[in-house]
Amino acid sequence: MVDTLATANARATRQTQPEDLALLREGRVALMQPYFLPYLGYFQLIAASDCFVVYDNVQFIKNGWIERNRYLLDGEAKWFGVPLAKGSHSQMIMERQVSAHFDMASLINKLAFAYRKAPHVERTLTWLEALLKLPAQNIAELNELALRSCCSLLKLNTPIIRASEWAPSSHSRGQDRVIEVIKSVGGTSYLNPAAGGSLYEADDFAQAGYALELLKPSLPVYAQHNKPFVPALSILDALMFNEVETVSAWVRQGEILRA
Numbered sequence: 001m002v003d004t005l006a007t008a009n010a011r012a013t014r015q016t017q018p019e020d021l022a023l024l025r026e027g028r029v030a031l032m033q034p035y036f037l038p039y040l041g042y043f044q045l046i047a048a049s050d051c052f053v054v055y056d057n058v059q060f061i062k063n064g065w066i067e068r069n070r071y072l073l074d075g076e077a078k079w080f081g082v083p084l085a086k087g088s089h090s091q092m093i094m095e096r097q098v099s100a101h102f103d104m105a106s107l108i109n110k111l112a113f114a115y116r117k118a119p120h121v122e123r124t125l126t127w128l129e130a131l132l133k134l135p136a137q138n139i140a141e142l143n144e145l146a147l148r149s150c151c152s153l154l155k156l157n158t159p160i161i162r163a164s165e166w167a168p169s170s171h172s173r174g175q176d177r178v179i180e181v182i183k184s185v186g187g188t189s190y191l192n193p194a195a196g197g198s199l200y201e202a203d204d205f206a207q208a209g210y211a212l213e214l215l216k217p218s219l220p221v222y223a224q225h226n227k228p229f230v231p232a233l234s235i236l237d238a239l240m241f242n243e244v245e246t247v248s249a250w251v252r253q254g255e256i257l258r259a
Contacts (some may be wrong), residue, residue: 037150039142047252054160057168071114071233071237111128118248166185167181190205
């Protein structure tokens with residue numbers, strides 16, 4: 001298993017190449033801001049798409065899911081994350097730097113205490129500590145590395161690309177910007193989480209030549225220290241309590257709905 005964890009982090013540094021997309025015929029494109037070690041539903045979105053775009057060239061929103069997520073401590077959800085250097089409120093996600101004072105050892109110790117009785121704590125923290133040591137210039141890069149490593153660990157082969165490289169910033173906003181991204185990567189449909197379906201109009205996508213689809217996540221209930229289940233925590237929680245193969249099967253669930 002140690003070799004598998006090391007391989008996952010090694011593969012995280014590999015960037016998706018143009019040939020990996022292979023024209024994306026009938027391609028389903030998903031687009032999301034780079035969240036920090038997100039929950040299972042985020043990975044179900046990746047698994048259900050033919051191309052996943054890291055939306056790194058939009059404005060950073062403080063105290064969202066980009067620099068933090070939730071873990072389990074004594075049966076309650078608590079926040080953990082990566083501190084960022086001071087920056088302007090107008091900066092894009094890819095411009096926000098990780099703080100030079102980020103104490104990785106403190107973060108690992110916090111998680112080690114919280115999950116000290118979890119069956120897979122040693123394996124998961126070994127992987128996480130190695131992951132956080134990978135070189136990253138900003139929070140977008142760090143989160144992308146984490147996404148790639150998680151996908152490698154869970155055997156998800158969906159190509160992951162950056163919006164900043166394939167669809168440079170424009171004056172478009174909202175769904176018009178999304179349509180630009182789909183066009184830039186050669187997709188034919190857009191897949192969005194069902195919870196955010198109200199942000200988009202299927203007719204507008206259809207007029208542009210694209211289908212709008214929504215993913216309804218399927219989130220399993222699993223044992224957490226023999227206490228009432230706390231849902232929608234970071235992927236770390238699922239990995240702490242379950243075999244990698246089990247989590248890998250879960251991220252391939254979810255129902256795709258036509259908007």
